[in-house]
Amino acid sequence: MASYKQLTAQLEKLHKEVAAAREKEIAQAIAEIKQKVAEYDLTAEELGFTSKRAVGRKTASVAKYRNPKTGETWSGRGRSPAWLAGKNRERFLIEV
Incomplete structure (x- = not known):
């Protein structure tokens, strides 16, 4: 059975791997979204987003x-x- 220190080190390593994988996937998702927005000439309103100025006014x-x-x-x-x-x-x- 692994010791507490070993498990903690493994957990920290996994947290770093998870963060790196998330950043990579987010970057890929953003690139795909930007491509689709440009391809279909979409606006923020068409995607359901509102202007930040109008929110809460x-x-x-x-x-x-x-x-x-x-x-x-x-x-x-x-x-x-x-x-x-x-x-x-x-x-x-x-x-x-």
């Missing part, structure tokens, strides 16, 4: 309520502002 909320004294506005999303607490919100609606 939030749109601005439209103000629905306005404080007539300060001009401060609130979209109606999230926690209501202190100036609206306990008051009739309809009085503060912004008319469109």
Whole structure:
């Protein structure tokens, strides 16, 4: 039976072999993918990828309520502002 040190050395060697094999196969896969993309003139959108700029971008909320004294506005999303607490919100609606 192999000793702990021997097994640990074998395991480390296997980890290195696995990493090297993975890198080689990834490089081959990338080359094949690039060839197909060029061959069929594919775009990122056609492959189901979106622009990094569009990911996670939030749109601005439209103000629905306005404080007539300060001009401060609130979209109606999230926690209501202190100036609206306990008051009739309809009085503060912004008319469109």
